[in-house]
Amino acid sequence: MSFINYSAREINCKIVYYGPGLCGKTTNLQYVYNKTNPDLKGKMISLATETERTLFFDFLPLALGEIRGFKTRFHLYTVPGQVFYDASRKLILKGVDGVVFVADSQVERMDANLESADNLRANLREQGFDPDRIPTVIQYNKRDLPNAAPLEEMRRLLNPRGLPEFEACATVGKGVFETLKAVAKGVLADLRTMGR
Amino acid sequence: MLDSQLVMYDEDHRRILAVIRKLVQSAHAKGIFVVDRNGQLMAEAGEMRGIDTTSLASLAAGNIAASGGLAKIIGEDEFPVHFHQGRRDSLHISTVGRRAILLVVFDERSSLGLVRLRVRKAQTELARIFEEIEKKSERAGGSAETPFAEITDEDIDNLFNS
Numbered sequence: 423m424s425f426i427n428y429s430a431r432e433i434n435c436k437i438v439y440y441g442p443g444l445c446g447k448t449t450n451l452q453y454v455y456n457k458t459n460p461d462l463k464g465k466m467i468s469l470a471t472e473t474e475r476t477l478f479f480d481f482l483p484l485a486l487g488e489i490r491g492f493k494t495r496f497h498l499y500t501v502p503g504q505v506f507y508d509a510s511r512k513l514i515l516k517g518v519d520g521v522v523f524v525a526d527s528q529v530e531r532m533d534a535n536l537e538s539a540d541n542l543r544a545n546l547r548e549q550g551f552d553p554d555r556i557p558t559v560i561q562y563n564k565r566d567l568p569n570a571a572p573l574e575e576m577r578r579l580l581n582p583r584g585l586p587e588f589e590a591c592a593t594v595g596k597g598v599f600e601t602l603k604a605v606a607k608g609v610l611a612d613l614r615t616m617g618r
Numbered sequence: 619m620l621d622s623q624l625v626m627y628d629e630d631h632r633r634i635l636a637v638i639r640k641l642v643q644s645a646h647a648k649g650i651f652v653v654d655r656n657g658q659l660m661a662e663a664g665e666m667r668g669i670d671t672t673s674l675a676s677l678a679a680g681n682i683a684a685s686g687g688l689a690k691i692i693g694e695d696e697f698p699v700h701f702h703q704g705r706r707d708s709l710h711i712s713t714v715g716r717r718a719i720l721l722v723v724f725d726e727r728s729s730l731g732l733v734r735l736r737v738r739k740a741q742t743e744l745a746r747i748f749e750e751i752e753k754k755s756e757r758a759g760g761s762a763e764t765p766f767a768e769i770t771d772e773d774i775d776n777l778f779n780s
Contacts, residue, residue: 425625427660465672490773613769614767
């Protein structure tokens with residue numbers, strides 16, 4: 423969970439990008455990394471296989487600015503999407519403050535999206551979280567592809583609770599920062615309720 | 619609770635620093651880092667200024683989490699001590715209570731035996747400090763002591779407009 427450091431006047435929060443294999447989680451982080459002012463970002467770490475599939479996690483530290491005299495730092499993580507890396511996904515969810523669920527819009531990936539969404543809820547519960555209370559944002563990625571499923575259908579299947587949602591094409595950056603801002607806002611708003 | 623929000627005040631930071639500064643001396647260490655199990659750096663001491671401590675903290679937490687997962691598979695609770703030997707520098711990693719990780723970087727000026735011995739004492743002191751921090755965090759979590767109760771929507775929006 424968030425770490426408030428009065429000594430350094432910092433708030434540190436952890437955001438995890440979740441979703442099925444090859445949906446574009448790492449691409450989201452890479453775009454954020456490439457487009458962020460060097461003063462505001464740290465090094466991006468990718469623990470990946472030789473074929474650039476995420477093996478454990480990607481990590482990108484980001485400074486967003488100050489709020490009430492505290493520097494806000496967000497640590498962005500991705501999980502490995504492939505089904506058999508479930509043990510690693512559980513570990514990465516430890517201490518999460520906000521989640522981005524990246525869905526692959528291609529029709530043939532709809533089962534994988536649903537399986538991953540179920541897996542997210544199960545793993546959050548296993549880590550002691552209530553999946554309905556963790557700030558979550560849905561991103562419908564790869565909207566530019568010809569085989570993209572209709573948005574309405576994706577919404578019905580993946581966002582029955584009406585969470586903040588964004589259409590995206592992460593390779594060119596469409597929707598990437600909008601998604602990040604929405605989840606960061608959710609996390610900060612949550613921090614406010616905790617302080618009450 | 620491990621997943622409760624952690625709040626570290628100046629006085630806590632100073633107490634942690636005092637312990638690890640002493641450890642730098644007694645273990646002849648190059649650098650010492652205290653990291654939260656969620657991957658946040660909490661304190662550092664020693665001569666290793668300028669290294670990428672954010673990545674260090676995140677990877678150390680990942681390492682402890684992964685080895686903890688391995689431990690559970692074979693019926694252990696966790697592996698509380700890790701040692702990585704390098705050509706010049708070596709890394710001693712140990713868990714502190716349920717909340718923190720202590721990293722000690724050392725070279726030929728020290729030895730694994732000495733580091734192990736000195737870490738043991740520091741671990742006990744740090745564990746006590748973290749217990750107190752956690753208790754304080756739990757208390758603060760339910761009150762209006764944190765400045766964030768007053769965050770407005772405008773504050774949050776400004777963060778993204780700046």
